[in-house]
Amino acid sequence: MLYPWQEGVWQNWQQLLEQGRLHHAILLVAPQGSGRDVLAKQLAQTVLCQNGVTEPCGMCHSCRLFAAGTHPDFHLLAPVQEGKSIGVDAVRQCNRWAVETSQLGAERIILIDQADAMGEAAANALLKTLEEPPSGCQFILLAASLDNLLPTINSRCNKWRLPMPDEASTQKWVEKQLMQSIKRETVRLNGRAPLATLQFIEQGQDIRYGHLLTAFAAFLQPPFIGLYDVAAQCAAEGHQSLKWLSYFMVDCMKVQQGVTQHLIHCESLPLVQQAAATISPMLLISQIKKANALYQQLDQHSGLNTELLMVDWLTGFMVAPTA
The missing domain is CATH 3.40.50.300 (P-loop containing nucleotide triphosphate hydrolases)
Known part of the structure:
Protein backbone atom coordinates (compact mmCIF):
# COMPACT_ATOMS: atom_id res chain seq x y z
CA MET A 1 0.00 0.00 0.00
CA LEU A 162 9.75 12.26 -4.15
CA PRO A 163 8.03 15.45 -2.97
CA MET A 164 7.34 15.66 0.74
CA PRO A 165 3.89 16.83 1.83
CA ASP A 166 3.69 20.32 3.31
CA GLU A 167 3.85 20.77 7.08
CA ALA A 168 0.12 20.89 7.58
CA SER A 169 -0.44 17.70 5.56
CA THR A 170 2.32 15.82 7.39
CA GLN A 171 0.98 16.97 10.75
CA LYS A 172 -2.55 15.92 9.82
CA TRP A 173 -1.42 12.50 8.55
CA VAL A 174 0.67 11.76 11.66
CA GLU A 175 -2.11 12.93 13.98
CA LYS A 176 -4.51 10.60 12.16
CA GLN A 177 -2.16 7.64 12.67
CA LEU A 178 -1.63 8.42 16.36
CA MET A 179 -5.13 9.75 17.05
CA GLN A 180 -3.61 12.61 19.02
CA SER A 181 -2.37 16.14 18.33
CA ILE A 182 1.35 16.79 17.78
CA LYS A 183 3.57 19.86 17.75
CA ARG A 184 4.38 21.57 14.47
CA GLU A 185 8.05 21.81 15.50
CA THR A 186 8.20 18.01 15.63
CA VAL A 187 7.26 17.98 11.95
CA ARG A 188 9.89 20.62 11.16
CA LEU A 189 12.55 18.83 13.18
CA ASN A 190 12.05 15.78 10.94
CA GLY A 191 12.13 17.66 7.63
CA ARG A 192 8.38 17.15 7.02
CA ALA A 193 9.02 13.41 6.45
CA PRO A 194 5.80 11.75 7.68
CA LEU A 195 7.20 8.37 8.71
CA ALA A 196 10.22 9.93 10.41
CA THR A 197 7.89 12.22 12.37
CA LEU A 198 5.65 9.29 13.29
CA GLN A 199 8.59 7.18 14.46
CA PHE A 200 10.05 10.15 16.38
CA ILE A 201 6.89 10.32 18.48
CA GLU A 202 6.22 6.57 18.76
CA GLN A 203 9.72 6.03 20.15
CA GLY A 204 9.30 8.83 22.69
CA GLN A 205 12.04 10.94 21.15
CA ASP A 206 9.79 14.01 21.21
CA ILE A 207 9.53 13.76 25.01
CA ARG A 208 13.25 13.15 25.49
CA TYR A 209 14.11 15.97 23.11
CA GLY A 210 11.82 18.30 25.05
CA HIS A 211 13.72 17.45 28.26
CA LEU A 212 17.06 17.95 26.49
CA LEU A 213 16.02 21.29 25.04
CA THR A 214 14.84 22.57 28.42
CA ALA A 215 18.08 21.43 30.10
CA PHE A 216 20.25 22.92 27.33
CA ALA A 217 18.47 26.29 27.42
CA ALA A 218 18.85 26.40 31.21
CA PHE A 219 22.54 25.52 30.97
CA LEU A 220 23.17 28.42 28.56
CA GLN A 221 22.22 30.88 31.30
CA PRO A 222 25.16 31.88 33.51
CA PRO A 223 26.51 30.44 35.76
CA PHE A 224 26.12 27.47 33.35
CA ILE A 225 24.69 24.90 35.76
CA GLY A 226 23.84 21.41 34.54
CA LEU A 227 26.70 20.78 32.11
CA TYR A 228 27.03 17.08 32.95
CA ASP A 229 23.28 16.53 32.91
CA VAL A 230 23.05 17.95 29.37
CA ALA A 231 26.09 15.93 28.27
CA ALA A 232 24.55 12.72 29.66
CA GLN A 233 21.25 13.37 27.86
CA CYS A 234 23.12 14.05 24.61
CA ALA A 235 25.16 10.87 24.99
CA ALA A 236 22.00 8.85 25.66
CA GLU A 237 20.46 10.08 22.40
CA GLY A 238 23.69 9.68 20.43
CA HIS A 239 25.21 12.13 17.99
CA GLN A 240 21.77 12.91 16.53
CA SER A 241 21.35 15.19 19.56
CA LEU A 242 24.03 17.50 18.13
CA LYS A 243 21.96 18.00 14.99
CA TRP A 244 18.91 18.85 17.09
CA LEU A 245 20.84 21.37 19.20
CA SER A 246 22.35 22.88 16.04
CA TYR A 247 18.81 23.55 14.78
CA PHE A 248 18.06 25.26 18.09
CA MET A 249 21.19 27.43 17.86
CA VAL A 250 20.39 28.41 14.27
CA ASP A 251 16.95 29.50 15.48
CA CYS A 252 18.70 31.58 18.15
CA MET A 253 20.74 33.31 15.45
CA LYS A 254 17.60 34.03 13.43
CA VAL A 255 15.94 35.64 16.46
CA GLN A 256 19.06 37.75 17.04
CA GLN A 257 18.65 39.01 13.46
CA GLY A 258 14.99 39.84 14.03
CA VAL A 259 13.52 36.78 12.29
CA THR A 260 10.67 35.16 14.19
CA GLN A 261 8.89 33.35 11.35
CA HIS A 262 9.67 29.88 9.98
CA LEU A 263 11.65 28.82 13.05
CA ILE A 264 11.93 25.08 13.64
CA HIS A 265 11.25 25.64 17.34
CA CYS A 266 8.02 27.55 16.77
CA GLU A 267 6.40 26.21 19.94
CA SER A 268 9.56 26.65 22.04
CA LEU A 269 10.07 30.29 21.09
CA PRO A 270 10.52 31.48 24.72
CA LEU A 271 13.49 29.13 25.13
CA VAL A 272 14.95 30.37 21.84
CA GLN A 273 14.52 34.02 22.83
CA GLN A 274 16.04 33.38 26.25
CA ALA A 275 19.17 31.81 24.76
CA ALA A 276 19.41 34.39 21.96
CA ALA A 277 19.48 37.19 24.53
CA THR A 278 22.34 35.57 26.43
CA ILE A 279 24.78 34.05 23.92
CA SER A 280 26.70 36.24 21.50
CA PRO A 281 26.29 35.70 17.73
CA MET A 282 30.00 34.95 17.30
CA LEU A 283 29.88 32.28 20.00
CA LEU A 284 26.79 30.72 18.44
CA ILE A 285 28.50 30.51 15.05
CA SER A 286 31.60 28.97 16.62
CA GLN A 287 29.61 26.40 18.61
CA ILE A 288 27.46 25.44 15.62
CA LYS A 289 30.59 24.76 13.57
CA LYS A 290 32.08 22.69 16.39
CA ALA A 291 28.81 20.77 16.84
CA ASN A 292 28.71 19.91 13.13
CA ALA A 293 32.36 18.80 13.19
CA LEU A 294 31.73 16.66 16.27
CA TYR A 295 28.65 15.15 14.61
CA GLN A 296 30.78 14.06 11.65
CA GLN A 297 33.47 12.68 13.97
CA LEU A 298 30.99 10.58 15.95
CA ASP A 299 29.20 9.50 12.77
CA GLN A 300 32.39 8.18 11.21
CA HIS A 301 34.12 6.69 14.25
CA SER A 302 32.44 4.29 16.65
CA GLY A 303 33.81 3.56 20.09
CA LEU A 304 34.52 7.18 21.02
CA ASN A 305 33.58 8.46 24.47
CA THR A 306 30.51 10.42 23.40
CA GLU A 307 29.73 11.90 26.81
CA LEU A 308 33.29 13.18 27.30
CA LEU A 309 33.28 14.79 23.85
CA MET A 310 29.89 16.37 24.61
CA VAL A 311 31.28 17.83 27.85
CA ASP A 312 34.21 19.29 25.92
CA TRP A 313 31.85 20.88 23.36
CA LEU A 314 29.51 22.29 26.00
CA THR A 315 32.46 23.81 27.86
CA GLY A 316 32.92 26.02 24.83
CA PHE A 317 29.90 28.05 25.96
CA MET A 318 31.64 28.87 29.22
CA VAL A 319 35.05 30.07 28.00
CA ALA A 320 33.96 32.82 25.63
CA PRO A 321 32.27 36.09 26.59
CA THR A 322 28.51 36.25 26.27
CA ALA A 323 26.49 39.11 24.81
Missing part, protein backbone atom coordinates in the same frame (compact mmCIF):
# COMPACT_ATOMS: atom_id res chain seq x y z
CA LEU A 2 1.50 3.31 -1.09
CA TYR A 3 1.36 6.49 0.95
CA PRO A 4 -0.64 9.48 -0.36
CA TRP A 5 2.42 11.61 -1.14
CA GLN A 6 3.82 8.85 -3.38
CA GLU A 7 0.90 8.64 -5.78
CA GLY A 8 2.19 11.26 -8.23
CA VAL A 9 5.55 9.55 -8.83
CA TRP A 10 3.88 6.14 -8.97
CA GLN A 11 1.41 7.24 -11.65
CA ASN A 12 4.29 8.53 -13.78
CA TRP A 13 6.11 5.21 -13.39
CA GLN A 14 2.93 3.35 -14.35
CA GLN A 15 2.74 5.31 -17.61
CA LEU A 16 6.33 4.38 -18.41
CA LEU A 17 5.64 0.72 -17.60
CA GLU A 18 2.57 0.70 -19.84
CA GLN A 19 4.56 2.26 -22.68
CA GLY A 20 7.54 -0.05 -22.12
CA ARG A 21 9.80 2.97 -21.57
CA LEU A 22 10.94 2.46 -17.98
CA HIS A 23 14.64 3.33 -17.73
CA HIS A 24 16.95 0.47 -16.73
CA ALA A 25 18.25 2.49 -13.75
CA ILE A 26 15.76 4.48 -11.65
CA LEU A 27 17.23 6.83 -9.03
CA LEU A 28 14.68 7.92 -6.43
CA VAL A 29 15.83 10.89 -4.34
CA ALA A 30 13.89 11.04 -1.07
CA PRO A 31 14.73 11.53 2.61
CA GLN A 32 14.75 8.79 5.19
CA GLY A 33 11.32 8.56 6.74
CA SER A 34 9.51 9.20 3.46
CA GLY A 35 8.59 5.56 2.89
CA ARG A 36 10.77 5.50 -0.21
CA ASP A 37 11.45 1.78 0.22
CA VAL A 38 7.71 1.08 -0.02
CA LEU A 39 7.50 2.90 -3.34
CA ALA A 40 10.65 1.18 -4.65
CA LYS A 41 9.37 -2.27 -3.70
CA GLN A 42 6.02 -1.54 -5.35
CA LEU A 43 7.91 -0.88 -8.58
CA ALA A 44 10.05 -3.98 -8.10
CA GLN A 45 7.06 -6.25 -7.49
CA THR A 46 5.23 -4.80 -10.49
CA VAL A 47 8.19 -5.43 -12.81
CA LEU A 48 8.54 -8.99 -11.52
CA CYS A 49 4.81 -9.78 -11.57
CA GLN A 50 3.83 -12.50 -14.04
CA ASN A 51 0.39 -11.03 -14.74
CA GLY A 52 0.36 -7.28 -14.16
CA VAL A 53 1.92 -4.50 -16.23
CA THR A 54 1.21 -1.40 -14.15
CA GLU A 55 0.16 -3.05 -10.86
CA PRO A 56 1.29 -6.26 -9.15
CA CYS A 57 -1.51 -8.84 -9.21
CA GLY A 58 -0.58 -10.10 -5.74
CA MET A 59 -1.60 -13.67 -6.58
CA CYS A 60 0.94 -15.08 -9.07
CA HIS A 61 3.91 -17.21 -8.00
CA SER A 62 6.25 -14.23 -8.35
CA CYS A 63 4.07 -11.96 -6.18
CA ARG A 64 3.74 -14.62 -3.49
CA LEU A 65 7.50 -15.09 -3.39
CA PHE A 66 8.01 -11.32 -3.25
CA ALA A 67 5.53 -10.96 -0.37
CA ALA A 68 7.34 -13.72 1.51
CA GLY A 69 10.71 -12.03 0.97
CA THR A 70 12.09 -15.04 -0.89
CA HIS A 71 11.95 -13.95 -4.53
CA PRO A 72 15.13 -15.32 -6.18
CA ASP A 73 15.31 -12.50 -8.75
CA PHE A 74 14.99 -9.64 -6.27
CA HIS A 75 18.27 -8.50 -4.72
CA LEU A 76 18.74 -5.84 -2.06
CA LEU A 77 22.02 -4.02 -1.45
CA ALA A 78 22.32 -1.73 1.58
CA PRO A 79 24.89 -0.76 4.23
CA VAL A 80 25.51 -3.61 6.66
CA GLN A 81 25.12 -1.14 9.52
CA GLU A 82 23.31 2.19 9.71
CA GLY A 83 25.72 5.04 9.06
CA LYS A 84 28.30 2.80 7.36
CA SER A 85 29.26 2.87 3.69
CA ILE A 86 28.55 0.30 1.00
CA GLY A 87 31.85 -1.36 0.18
CA VAL A 88 33.32 -2.32 -3.17
CA ASP A 89 32.99 -6.06 -2.46
CA ALA A 90 29.24 -5.67 -1.95
CA VAL A 91 28.93 -3.84 -5.27
CA ARG A 92 30.93 -6.56 -7.03
CA GLN A 93 28.38 -9.07 -5.72
CA CYS A 94 25.70 -6.75 -7.08
CA ASN A 95 27.38 -6.85 -10.50
CA ARG A 96 27.33 -10.66 -10.39
CA TRP A 97 23.59 -10.60 -9.66
CA ALA A 98 23.14 -8.34 -12.67
CA VAL A 99 24.50 -10.91 -15.15
CA GLU A 100 22.92 -14.00 -13.60
CA THR A 101 20.12 -15.76 -15.44
CA SER A 102 16.67 -15.11 -14.00
CA GLN A 103 15.54 -18.12 -11.95
CA LEU A 104 11.91 -17.50 -12.89
CA GLY A 105 12.71 -16.72 -16.51
CA ALA A 106 11.73 -13.04 -16.30
CA GLU A 107 13.27 -9.79 -15.07
CA ARG A 108 15.85 -9.33 -12.34
CA ILE A 109 15.67 -6.44 -9.89
CA ILE A 110 18.56 -4.93 -7.94
CA LEU A 111 17.49 -2.42 -5.29
CA ILE A 112 20.33 -0.34 -3.82
CA ASP A 113 19.16 1.36 -0.64
CA GLN A 114 21.22 4.35 0.53
CA ALA A 115 23.08 4.46 -2.76
CA ASP A 116 24.61 7.73 -1.55
CA ALA A 117 26.48 5.63 1.04
CA MET A 118 28.63 4.04 -1.67
CA GLY A 119 32.30 4.93 -1.43
CA GLU A 120 34.10 6.15 -4.54
CA ALA A 121 35.57 2.73 -5.30
CA ALA A 122 32.17 1.07 -4.89
CA ALA A 123 30.47 3.65 -7.12
CA ASN A 124 33.12 3.20 -9.79
CA ALA A 125 32.64 -0.58 -9.63
CA LEU A 126 28.92 -0.11 -10.32
CA LEU A 127 29.45 2.42 -13.10
CA LYS A 128 30.34 -0.01 -15.88
CA THR A 129 27.26 -2.14 -15.17
CA LEU A 130 25.04 0.93 -15.37
CA GLU A 131 26.76 2.03 -18.59
CA GLU A 132 26.25 -1.37 -20.24
CA PRO A 133 23.21 -2.85 -18.46
CA PRO A 134 22.63 -6.57 -18.88
CA SER A 135 19.40 -7.47 -20.63
CA GLY A 136 16.44 -7.97 -18.30
CA CYS A 137 18.05 -6.31 -15.29
CA GLN A 138 16.32 -3.38 -13.58
CA PHE A 139 18.22 -1.18 -11.12
CA ILE A 140 16.45 0.94 -8.48
CA LEU A 141 18.67 3.27 -6.47
CA LEU A 142 17.52 5.16 -3.37
CA ALA A 143 19.34 8.23 -2.03
CA ALA A 144 18.62 11.05 0.41
CA SER A 145 20.38 13.57 -1.84
CA LEU A 146 22.60 13.75 -4.90
CA ASP A 147 25.47 15.42 -3.03
CA ASN A 148 27.32 12.21 -2.16
CA LEU A 149 26.71 10.38 -5.43
CA LEU A 150 29.30 10.47 -8.19
CA PRO A 151 28.13 12.68 -11.09
CA THR A 152 28.82 9.75 -13.40
CA ILE A 153 26.32 7.61 -11.45
CA ASN A 154 23.76 10.42 -11.60
CA SER A 155 24.15 10.75 -15.35
CA ARG A 156 23.48 7.02 -15.95
CA CYS A 157 20.18 7.05 -14.05
CA ASN A 158 16.70 8.38 -14.63
CA LYS A 159 16.26 10.66 -11.58
CA TRP A 160 13.03 11.18 -9.67
CA ARG A 161 12.43 13.32 -6.58
Whole structure:
Protein backbone atom coordinates (compact mmCIF):
# COMPACT_ATOMS: atom_id res chain seq x y z
CA MET A 1 0.00 0.00 0.00
CA LEU A 2 1.50 3.31 -1.09
CA TYR A 3 1.36 6.49 0.95
CA PRO A 4 -0.64 9.48 -0.36
CA TRP A 5 2.42 11.61 -1.14
CA GLN A 6 3.82 8.85 -3.38
CA GLU A 7 0.90 8.64 -5.78
CA GLY A 8 2.19 11.26 -8.23
CA VAL A 9 5.55 9.55 -8.83
CA TRP A 10 3.88 6.14 -8.97
CA GLN A 11 1.41 7.24 -11.65
CA ASN A 12 4.29 8.53 -13.78
CA TRP A 13 6.11 5.21 -13.39
CA GLN A 14 2.93 3.35 -14.35
CA GLN A 15 2.74 5.31 -17.61
CA LEU A 16 6.33 4.38 -18.41
CA LEU A 17 5.64 0.72 -17.60
CA GLU A 18 2.57 0.70 -19.84
CA GLN A 19 4.56 2.26 -22.68
CA GLY A 20 7.54 -0.05 -22.12
CA ARG A 21 9.80 2.97 -21.57
CA LEU A 22 10.94 2.46 -17.98
CA HIS A 23 14.64 3.33 -17.73
CA HIS A 24 16.95 0.47 -16.73
CA ALA A 25 18.25 2.49 -13.75
CA ILE A 26 15.76 4.48 -11.65
CA LEU A 27 17.23 6.83 -9.03
CA LEU A 28 14.68 7.92 -6.43
CA VAL A 29 15.83 10.89 -4.34
CA ALA A 30 13.89 11.04 -1.07
CA PRO A 31 14.73 11.53 2.61
CA GLN A 32 14.75 8.79 5.19
CA GLY A 33 11.32 8.56 6.74
CA SER A 34 9.51 9.20 3.46
CA GLY A 35 8.59 5.56 2.89
CA ARG A 36 10.77 5.50 -0.21
CA ASP A 37 11.45 1.78 0.22
CA VAL A 38 7.71 1.08 -0.02
CA LEU A 39 7.50 2.90 -3.34
CA ALA A 40 10.65 1.18 -4.65
CA LYS A 41 9.37 -2.27 -3.70
CA GLN A 42 6.02 -1.54 -5.35
CA LEU A 43 7.91 -0.88 -8.58
CA ALA A 44 10.05 -3.98 -8.10
CA GLN A 45 7.06 -6.25 -7.49
CA THR A 46 5.23 -4.80 -10.49
CA VAL A 47 8.19 -5.43 -12.81
CA LEU A 48 8.54 -8.99 -11.52
CA CYS A 49 4.81 -9.78 -11.57
CA GLN A 50 3.83 -12.50 -14.04
CA ASN A 51 0.39 -11.03 -14.74
CA GLY A 52 0.36 -7.28 -14.16
CA VAL A 53 1.92 -4.50 -16.23
CA THR A 54 1.21 -1.40 -14.15
CA GLU A 55 0.16 -3.05 -10.86
CA PRO A 56 1.29 -6.26 -9.15
CA CYS A 57 -1.51 -8.84 -9.21
CA GLY A 58 -0.58 -10.10 -5.74
CA MET A 59 -1.60 -13.67 -6.58
CA CYS A 60 0.94 -15.08 -9.07
CA HIS A 61 3.91 -17.21 -8.00
CA SER A 62 6.25 -14.23 -8.35
CA CYS A 63 4.07 -11.96 -6.18
CA ARG A 64 3.74 -14.62 -3.49
CA LEU A 65 7.50 -15.09 -3.39
CA PHE A 66 8.01 -11.32 -3.25
CA ALA A 67 5.53 -10.96 -0.37
CA ALA A 68 7.34 -13.72 1.51
CA GLY A 69 10.71 -12.03 0.97
CA THR A 70 12.09 -15.04 -0.89
CA HIS A 71 11.95 -13.95 -4.53
CA PRO A 72 15.13 -15.32 -6.18
CA ASP A 73 15.31 -12.50 -8.75
CA PHE A 74 14.99 -9.64 -6.27
CA HIS A 75 18.27 -8.50 -4.72
CA LEU A 76 18.74 -5.84 -2.06
CA LEU A 77 22.02 -4.02 -1.45
CA ALA A 78 22.32 -1.73 1.58
CA PRO A 79 24.89 -0.76 4.23
CA VAL A 80 25.51 -3.61 6.66
CA GLN A 81 25.12 -1.14 9.52
CA GLU A 82 23.31 2.19 9.71
CA GLY A 83 25.72 5.04 9.06
CA LYS A 84 28.30 2.80 7.36
CA SER A 85 29.26 2.87 3.69
CA ILE A 86 28.55 0.30 1.00
CA GLY A 87 31.85 -1.36 0.18
CA VAL A 88 33.32 -2.32 -3.17
CA ASP A 89 32.99 -6.06 -2.46
CA ALA A 90 29.24 -5.67 -1.95
CA VAL A 91 28.93 -3.84 -5.27
CA ARG A 92 30.93 -6.56 -7.03
CA GLN A 93 28.38 -9.07 -5.72
CA CYS A 94 25.70 -6.75 -7.08
CA ASN A 95 27.38 -6.85 -10.50
CA ARG A 96 27.33 -10.66 -10.39
CA TRP A 97 23.59 -10.60 -9.66
CA ALA A 98 23.14 -8.34 -12.67
CA VAL A 99 24.50 -10.91 -15.15
CA GLU A 100 22.92 -14.00 -13.60
CA THR A 101 20.12 -15.76 -15.44
CA SER A 102 16.67 -15.11 -14.00
CA GLN A 103 15.54 -18.12 -11.95
CA LEU A 104 11.91 -17.50 -12.89
CA GLY A 105 12.71 -16.72 -16.51
CA ALA A 106 11.73 -13.04 -16.30
CA GLU A 107 13.27 -9.79 -15.07
CA ARG A 108 15.85 -9.33 -12.34
CA ILE A 109 15.67 -6.44 -9.89
CA ILE A 110 18.56 -4.93 -7.94
CA LEU A 111 17.49 -2.42 -5.29
CA ILE A 112 20.33 -0.34 -3.82
CA ASP A 113 19.16 1.36 -0.64
CA GLN A 114 21.22 4.35 0.53
CA ALA A 115 23.08 4.46 -2.76
CA ASP A 116 24.61 7.73 -1.55
CA ALA A 117 26.48 5.63 1.04
CA MET A 118 28.63 4.04 -1.67
CA GLY A 119 32.30 4.93 -1.43
CA GLU A 120 34.10 6.15 -4.54
CA ALA A 121 35.57 2.73 -5.30
CA ALA A 122 32.17 1.07 -4.89
CA ALA A 123 30.47 3.65 -7.12
CA ASN A 124 33.12 3.20 -9.79
CA ALA A 125 32.64 -0.58 -9.63
CA LEU A 126 28.92 -0.11 -10.32
CA LEU A 127 29.45 2.42 -13.10
CA LYS A 128 30.34 -0.01 -15.88
CA THR A 129 27.26 -2.14 -15.17
CA LEU A 130 25.04 0.93 -15.37
CA GLU A 131 26.76 2.03 -18.59
CA GLU A 132 26.25 -1.37 -20.24
CA PRO A 133 23.21 -2.85 -18.46
CA PRO A 134 22.63 -6.57 -18.88
CA SER A 135 19.40 -7.47 -20.63
CA GLY A 136 16.44 -7.97 -18.30
CA CYS A 137 18.05 -6.31 -15.29
CA GLN A 138 16.32 -3.38 -13.58
CA PHE A 139 18.22 -1.18 -11.12
CA ILE A 140 16.45 0.94 -8.48
CA LEU A 141 18.67 3.27 -6.47
CA LEU A 142 17.52 5.16 -3.37
CA ALA A 143 19.34 8.23 -2.03
CA ALA A 144 18.62 11.05 0.41
CA SER A 145 20.38 13.57 -1.84
CA LEU A 146 22.60 13.75 -4.90
CA ASP A 147 25.47 15.42 -3.03
CA ASN A 148 27.32 12.21 -2.16
CA LEU A 149 26.71 10.38 -5.43
CA LEU A 150 29.30 10.47 -8.19
CA PRO A 151 28.13 12.68 -11.09
CA THR A 152 28.82 9.75 -13.40
CA ILE A 153 26.32 7.61 -11.45
CA ASN A 154 23.76 10.42 -11.60
CA SER A 155 24.15 10.75 -15.35
CA ARG A 156 23.48 7.02 -15.95
CA CYS A 157 20.18 7.05 -14.05
CA ASN A 158 16.70 8.38 -14.63
CA LYS A 159 16.26 10.66 -11.58
CA TRP A 160 13.03 11.18 -9.67
CA ARG A 161 12.43 13.32 -6.58
CA LEU A 162 9.75 12.26 -4.15
CA PRO A 163 8.03 15.45 -2.97
CA MET A 164 7.34 15.66 0.74
CA PRO A 165 3.89 16.83 1.83
CA ASP A 166 3.69 20.32 3.31
CA GLU A 167 3.85 20.77 7.08
CA ALA A 168 0.12 20.89 7.58
CA SER A 169 -0.44 17.70 5.56
CA THR A 170 2.32 15.82 7.39
CA GLN A 171 0.98 16.97 10.75
CA LYS A 172 -2.55 15.92 9.82
CA TRP A 173 -1.42 12.50 8.55
CA VAL A 174 0.67 11.76 11.66
CA GLU A 175 -2.11 12.93 13.98
CA LYS A 176 -4.51 10.60 12.16
CA GLN A 177 -2.16 7.64 12.67
CA LEU A 178 -1.63 8.42 16.36
CA MET A 179 -5.13 9.75 17.05
CA GLN A 180 -3.61 12.61 19.02
CA SER A 181 -2.37 16.14 18.33
CA ILE A 182 1.35 16.79 17.78
CA LYS A 183 3.57 19.86 17.75
CA ARG A 184 4.38 21.57 14.47
CA GLU A 185 8.05 21.81 15.50
CA THR A 186 8.20 18.01 15.63
CA VAL A 187 7.26 17.98 11.95
CA ARG A 188 9.89 20.62 11.16
CA LEU A 189 12.55 18.83 13.18
CA ASN A 190 12.05 15.78 10.94
CA GLY A 191 12.13 17.66 7.63
CA ARG A 192 8.38 17.15 7.02
CA ALA A 193 9.02 13.41 6.45
CA PRO A 194 5.80 11.75 7.68
CA LEU A 195 7.20 8.37 8.71
CA ALA A 196 10.22 9.93 10.41
CA THR A 197 7.89 12.22 12.37
CA LEU A 198 5.65 9.29 13.29
CA GLN A 199 8.59 7.18 14.46
CA PHE A 200 10.05 10.15 16.38
CA ILE A 201 6.89 10.32 18.48
CA GLU A 202 6.22 6.57 18.76
CA GLN A 203 9.72 6.03 20.15
CA GLY A 204 9.30 8.83 22.69
CA GLN A 205 12.04 10.94 21.15
CA ASP A 206 9.79 14.01 21.21
CA ILE A 207 9.53 13.76 25.01
CA ARG A 208 13.25 13.15 25.49
CA TYR A 209 14.11 15.97 23.11
CA GLY A 210 11.82 18.30 25.05
CA HIS A 211 13.72 17.45 28.26
CA LEU A 212 17.06 17.95 26.49
CA LEU A 213 16.02 21.29 25.04
CA THR A 214 14.84 22.57 28.42
CA ALA A 215 18.08 21.43 30.10
CA PHE A 216 20.25 22.92 27.33
CA ALA A 217 18.47 26.29 27.42
CA ALA A 218 18.85 26.40 31.21
CA PHE A 219 22.54 25.52 30.97
CA LEU A 220 23.17 28.42 28.56
CA GLN A 221 22.22 30.88 31.30
CA PRO A 222 25.16 31.88 33.51
CA PRO A 223 26.51 30.44 35.76
CA PHE A 224 26.12 27.47 33.35
CA ILE A 225 24.69 24.90 35.76
CA GLY A 226 23.84 21.41 34.54
CA LEU A 227 26.70 20.78 32.11
CA TYR A 228 27.03 17.08 32.95
CA ASP A 229 23.28 16.53 32.91
CA VAL A 230 23.05 17.95 29.37
CA ALA A 231 26.09 15.93 28.27
CA ALA A 232 24.55 12.72 29.66
CA GLN A 233 21.25 13.37 27.86
CA CYS A 234 23.12 14.05 24.61
CA ALA A 235 25.16 10.87 24.99
CA ALA A 236 22.00 8.85 25.66
CA GLU A 237 20.46 10.08 22.40
CA GLY A 238 23.69 9.68 20.43
CA HIS A 239 25.21 12.13 17.99
CA GLN A 240 21.77 12.91 16.53
CA SER A 241 21.35 15.19 19.56
CA LEU A 242 24.03 17.50 18.13
CA LYS A 243 21.96 18.00 14.99
CA TRP A 244 18.91 18.85 17.09
CA LEU A 245 20.84 21.37 19.20
CA SER A 246 22.35 22.88 16.04
CA TYR A 247 18.81 23.55 14.78
CA PHE A 248 18.06 25.26 18.09
CA MET A 249 21.19 27.43 17.86
CA VAL A 250 20.39 28.41 14.27
CA ASP A 251 16.95 29.50 15.48
CA CYS A 252 18.70 31.58 18.15
CA MET A 253 20.74 33.31 15.45
CA LYS A 254 17.60 34.03 13.43
CA VAL A 255 15.94 35.64 16.46
CA GLN A 256 19.06 37.75 17.04
CA GLN A 257 18.65 39.01 13.46
CA GLY A 258 14.99 39.84 14.03
CA VAL A 259 13.52 36.78 12.29
CA THR A 260 10.67 35.16 14.19
CA GLN A 261 8.89 33.35 11.35
CA HIS A 262 9.67 29.88 9.98
CA LEU A 263 11.65 28.82 13.05
CA ILE A 264 11.93 25.08 13.64
CA HIS A 265 11.25 25.64 17.34
CA CYS A 266 8.02 27.55 16.77
CA GLU A 267 6.40 26.21 19.94
CA SER A 268 9.56 26.65 22.04
CA LEU A 269 10.07 30.29 21.09
CA PRO A 270 10.52 31.48 24.72
CA LEU A 271 13.49 29.13 25.13
CA VAL A 272 14.95 30.37 21.84
CA GLN A 273 14.52 34.02 22.83
CA GLN A 274 16.04 33.38 26.25
CA ALA A 275 19.17 31.81 24.76
CA ALA A 276 19.41 34.39 21.96
CA ALA A 277 19.48 37.19 24.53
CA THR A 278 22.34 35.57 26.43
CA ILE A 279 24.78 34.05 23.92
CA SER A 280 26.70 36.24 21.50
CA PRO A 281 26.29 35.70 17.73
CA MET A 282 30.00 34.95 17.30
CA LEU A 283 29.88 32.28 20.00
CA LEU A 284 26.79 30.72 18.44
CA ILE A 285 28.50 30.51 15.05
CA SER A 286 31.60 28.97 16.62
CA GLN A 287 29.61 26.40 18.61
CA ILE A 288 27.46 25.44 15.62
CA LYS A 289 30.59 24.76 13.57
CA LYS A 290 32.08 22.69 16.39
CA ALA A 291 28.81 20.77 16.84
CA ASN A 292 28.71 19.91 13.13
CA ALA A 293 32.36 18.80 13.19
CA LEU A 294 31.73 16.66 16.27
CA TYR A 295 28.65 15.15 14.61
CA GLN A 296 30.78 14.06 11.65
CA GLN A 297 33.47 12.68 13.97
CA LEU A 298 30.99 10.58 15.95
CA ASP A 299 29.20 9.50 12.77
CA GLN A 300 32.39 8.18 11.21
CA HIS A 301 34.12 6.69 14.25
CA SER A 302 32.44 4.29 16.65
CA GLY A 303 33.81 3.56 20.09
CA LEU A 304 34.52 7.18 21.02
CA ASN A 305 33.58 8.46 24.47
CA THR A 306 30.51 10.42 23.40
CA GLU A 307 29.73 11.90 26.81
CA LEU A 308 33.29 13.18 27.30
CA LEU A 309 33.28 14.79 23.85
CA MET A 310 29.89 16.37 24.61
CA VAL A 311 31.28 17.83 27.85
CA ASP A 312 34.21 19.29 25.92
CA TRP A 313 31.85 20.88 23.36
CA LEU A 314 29.51 22.29 26.00
CA THR A 315 32.46 23.81 27.86
CA GLY A 316 32.92 26.02 24.83
CA PHE A 317 29.90 28.05 25.96
CA MET A 318 31.64 28.87 29.22
CA VAL A 319 35.05 30.07 28.00
CA ALA A 320 33.96 32.82 25.63
CA PRO A 321 32.27 36.09 26.59
CA THR A 322 28.51 36.25 26.27
CA ALA A 323 26.49 39.11 24.81
